[in-house]
Amino acid sequence: MTKTDNKGITVKKAENFSEWYSQVIQKAKLADIRVGVQGFLVHRPWGFRIMRRVYEYLEEEFEKTEHEPMLFPIAVKEESLMKEEEHAGFSPEVFWVTHAGTRKLEERFALRPTGETQIYPVYSKWFRSYNELPFKAYQSRHTVFRNEMTTRPFLRGREFAFFESHNVFSTHKECLAQIDEDMDILNKVVKDKCKIPFFYFQRPQWDKFKGADNTFTPDTLMPDGKRNQLASTHDLGQNFSKAYDIQITDKKEKQQYAWQTCFGPGIWRIMAAIIGIHGDDNGLILPFDMAPKQIVLIPIFFKEKAEQNKVSKLLNKTKNDLTKKGYRVIIDDSENSPGFKFNHWELFGVPLRIEIGPRELKDNKATIVRRTSRDKTVINIKDLDKSIEKEAKKLDEDITKNAEKYFSDNVRDSNDFKDLKKIMNKNRGFVRVPFCSVDFDGEDCADTLKAETNGGNVCGTLFPKAEKVGPKEKCIICGKKAHHKVYVAKSY
Amino acid sequence: MTKTDNKGITVKKAENFSEWYSQVIQKAKLADIRVGVQGFLVHRPWGFRIMRRVYEYLEEEFEKTEHEPMLFPIAVKEESLMKEEEHAGFSPEVFWVTHAGTRKLEERFALRPTGETQIYPVYSKWFRSYNELPFKAYQSRHTVFRNEMTTRPFLRGREFAFFESHNVFSTHKECLAQIDEDMDILNKVVKDKCKIPFFYFQRPQWDKFKGADNTFTPDTLMPDGKRNQLASTHDLGQNFSKAYDIQITDKKEKQQYAWQTCFGPGIWRIMAAIIGIHGDDNGLILPFDMAPKQIVLIPIFFKEKAEQNKVSKLLNKTKNDLTKKGYRVIIDDSENSPGFKFNHWELFGVPLRIEIGPRELKDNKATIVRRTSRDKTVINIKDLDKSIEKEAKKLDEDITKNAEKYFSDNVRDSNDFKDLKKIMNKNRGFVRVPFCSVDFDGEDCADTLKAETNGGNVCGTLFPKAEKVGPKEKCIICGKKAHHKVYVAKSY
Structure with missing residues (x-):
């Protein structure tokens, strides 16, 4: 390193x-x-x-x-x-x-x-x-x-x-x-x-x-x-x-x-x-199975040579054990400070960090940190396998939860064009609106929508099960009878 | 199929x-x-x-x-x-x-x-x-x-x-x-x-x-x-x-x-x-691990519907069992004749063929044929796994042996230019010859060799251990002291 x-x-x-x-x-x-x-x-x-x-x-x-x-x-x-x-x-x-x-x-x-x-x-x-x-x-x-x-x-x-x-x-x-x-x-x-x-x-x-x-x-x-x-x-x-x-x-x-x-x-x-x-403000975040390196082992700085060697030996043994189990592991034994290393591997999105220092070594403990919450948990080294499994699972759950929360928080309903324009300018995201037609005869309304929302697109209807539209709902653009619930969003 | x-x-x-x-x-x-x-x-x-x-x-x-x-x-x-x-x-x-x-x-x-x-x-x-x-x-x-x-x-x-x-x-x-x-x-x-x-x-x-x-x-x-x-x-x-x-x-x-x-x-x-x-006159031959399909199961033609169903059932079960074990298996139950199927899968280089017909079925037997020798071996169906392992190993040995035989049969020695020319025109292959220099000062001799052998190239010296050249050996082209044994061959 x-x-x-x-x-x-x-x-x-x-x-x-x-x-x-x-x-x-x-x-x-x-x-x-x-x-x-x-x-x-x-x-x-x-x-x-x-x-x-x-x-x-x-x-x-x-x-x-x-x-x-x-x-x-x-x-x-x-x-x-x-x-x-x-x-x-x-x-x-x-x-x-x-x-x-x-x-x-x-x-x-x-x-x-x-x-x-x-x-x-x-x-x-x-x-x-x-x-x-x-x-x-x-x-x-x-x-x-x-x-x-x-x-x-x-x-x-x-x-x-x-x-x-x-x-x-x-x-x-x-x-x-x-x-x-x-x-x-x-x-x-x-x-x-x-x-x-x-x-x-x-x-x-x-x-x-x-x-x-x-x-x-x-x-x-x-x-x-x-x-x-x-x-x-x-x-x-x-x-x-x-x-x-x-x-x-x-x-x-x-x-x-x-x-x-x-x-x-x-x-x-x-x-x-x-x-x-x-990702978050510190950099990349990766699902456990997708990460090029899943676990980084970091020795905590200490002065005594004998202790250094002990920690090094333990890290190497841990790396070998974990690698045999199929994990992708890296030891960061560079000259950088622990803090620098934490930031570095967080930037790269390595899911789990395990810190071992002389104090932990004495008590047969290690500190495990998952990339999402960044909370430190002290564990027994003999429970390392179980802790990794548990933290990896939690990490994936964190990632899924965060992603789903952002997604669902940004789906809004609107049946008023002015309101839609406001949302498209302020929040963006998906806006579900009643719409006259998804056949070619709806294209004019889609063009109007796009022009007046500064680029909002009609993404289409949900598949395989399109949502029902109420019998009295009107197209958000032309005011004619709405036949579909469509989603509107700005695009890349 | x-x-x-x-x-x-x-x-x-x-x-x-x-x-x-x-x-x-x-x-x-x-x-x-x-x-x-x-x-x-x-x-x-x-x-x-x-x-x-x-x-x-x-x-x-x-x-x-x-x-x-x-x-x-x-x-x-x-x-x-x-x-x-x-x-x-x-x-x-x-x-x-x-x-x-x-x-x-x-x-x-x-x-x-x-x-x-x-x-x-x-x-x-x-x-x-x-x-x-x-x-x-x-x-x-x-x-x-x-x-x-x-x-x-x-x-x-x-x-x-x-x-x-x-x-x-x-x-x-x-x-x-x-x-x-x-x-x-x-x-x-x-x-x-x-x-x-x-x-x-x-x-x-x-x-x-x-x-x-x-x-x-x-x-x-x-x-x-x-x-x-x-x-x-x-x-x-x-x-x-x-x-x-x-x-x-x-x-x-x-x-x-x-x-x-x-x-x-x-x-x-x-x-x-x-x-x-x-490959051979019948088509492709593939090492067992390289074949897209490793085993083809072929039902042998028969008239009675009840027997057909029995054979079909056994083939399907066999395919499932073998697939679970990691083999890549295909059943050819097309309308073609068994002979047509044999030729077809030989052309594609499928390593092993297993034939099961009503006669074999009655005796709990099957016929296994490996692509290289094309010999038929009757085996007990309960020994199928072992037979496949054995035949796959033999197939790979056949392939290696044939390839090595052709290779070693086509390495010849020569220290006479006329003789070399003859070999290059008749047999081609590699010819090992004494040569003056593999540094830039040998290029003239290499050009002469190429021109007079209708495209023979000096491939170089063996690596990592170059062969020794006798103290009295002369370059096959210029007649000066030979410092190397080089290999000559025509190229693609």
Whole structure:
């Protein structure tokens, strides 16, 4: 361990979230954006390990639900990309490779902005018969590229971490079951593992993925009250299979277009939520299972060499014992002061700290501190295992409770436009309002809402069970009969 | 399971390796090169799972040896790339991104041809003091880009699967220890797990990575007698730290340039070796632990419905039992004939096949067949576990033995140029010859050798223990005193 000059976060999260977020990313060594091409980010080891954990959780669920892994190239043919233009409209943001060395390429190619345009032309070669379906497949740990004008680590980048599944079915019914399965995966990974609460919305028709029949998204709230869309899953119907000619012979030996879904958990967006929602004024806070190091052992300063050695020996033994049990443990025996070390490892979000000094050693005691409450508990060293288990569990409960409290505290109801405007300016968060229509005929009201709330979006209705709207409720914008309860929020 | 019209391999591996290799890749659904931009490959699920296994093995070893994972962007600044031009000289092959949408970028950027040019400018910001070192870090599961003129799946591509570590040390001694560690990792992964034999060479000075002090490579032989370089590890000395200004304060508070190594196991090259070396006329052969499916259960055709159900039930139970034990199992209950199924799963390299029919069922027997020998062994169903363990072990032994036999059968000695030329034209393989010098002054002889053997390369001397050369031996080319035993081979 090395003596460092890392300084803590200098702003309060509640007072200046934007600056707090930037400082945590830099000071907890999650990412580096100082060097290289603008808008492209270096994932540093501490941040990369957290992100990799998200990938591992997802991969585990995708394997359990019998998706096959695959990997498509980065290069997309102009012809394939343009076929999708009407659907996805990524082309204004697409990067073009035009040269190799000093030579101009005969055929320029695009860097994939997402998978559809390159995967579906290949799918059109892979399947011929209904009995080759369902085909469920995913790509993981790759990146995609869009020329975003403004970039922000883990929220928006010119290159960002991606995960996507592209499934092909014989019937539309299977698409609908897949949407449920995707939701289930998000519950398991994002809610249970990452401890991020969210609403699962069905997007209004005017805000769905172009080319999809329906789009579903889990949206959470960041500490500045803005919505963070964590993923999206799309019922593509037969739209893409028609555009890319994915046909199969059905049971009656008739040719038909396949039915498709695609699903993209936003790896970066989930990272941003973990950083932003769980962290506090001292830095990062991480669920126990997600932390690159779960326990830091810190010797307390003392003068006598013999005692130093005793403490050192005990720390090493403790580290070995805990490592064997599967914990990820680090000893900080650098020359820094204990106080410095406490701050340092809190900044990095290490869940548990165990302090051992000569006084504790004499009594066979140790002090254990969990990152969330930062309360010191003196324990018997022989009870260390049990204490770790208990504190880890409490830490995860603290994290979940805090996240859920912030989330539920920031869901408000309104049926008055003036009131809504006030909330959107002051508190932000989600506001549940009566709304005329989530079909295309509601778009005008949504536009008005957006314009007059300085960017508030209609996120959609809750899925799978949309909330009921009273028989006499009126659309908050046009005053006509309300058919839906929709949620409004400002977005990243 | 579906009835397919997959046809087997139509050529003999020994007679037309090149065509055999292409057919295996296509027919065992390892990769698809039919659609998309030329020179870019789709990793299909079956192939991707095998490749991912190689990644997992490597990651496990890199974690054990305390390397940190990280991820750098795809984009490299022109300025950084050009700084390295003198060292690596990739620039003629580099792809350039010049446009986004219809707009020309203010600053074009390159797609990374390898990591050095983008990682080292960042390293120059990360380290200030010797006590921040050693820093050992790796990138995994990413791809790199070079505009190769001729491409071949898993051997040469415009985009190919990459793995690289970039380590920074305070002393040169640590670099040398790292070279040993890298070699150890290759032994564990490539030899022990993937069952690929290789020589570990120190490359001649004229053939090292530009900018490195020394380059070390494990080279194997493909079935056509050509050398396949599986990885390379480089002692970079202080050359790159000087070019990219990676300076640290040493113990005496003096500024000094850091010492570096980098290591790139060739994921694709290892895949090509697994496919090419282990496979036979019937298709793929895979080490037991690497196979996406390890065991295929095949019901033998029979007419009575009651018996069918009994067999089905037993197969399902067997699958569940084996899956619980951690095996990857598939039942092929498609409408195809047993013979078709045997061929199909042999083509895909599934290590063990278990056949159960009504006759066997009555006697509580099953037939087990391992992919290598294809001998049928009748076993008691109650001994299934033990039989699987035994057959899996035998399979791995068969694979290792076959690979090692081919390898050692194709290492020859020569001390006569005419003789060498004959071998290089007829047998290829490795030829061990006396050679004047592996320093730059030997390059002329190497050029002559290459020209007159139609492409034979001096691969280098064995590392870590170079073989002794007799006091009277003469260089096979110039006839001057030989100082080394070097190995000659034609290359991919």
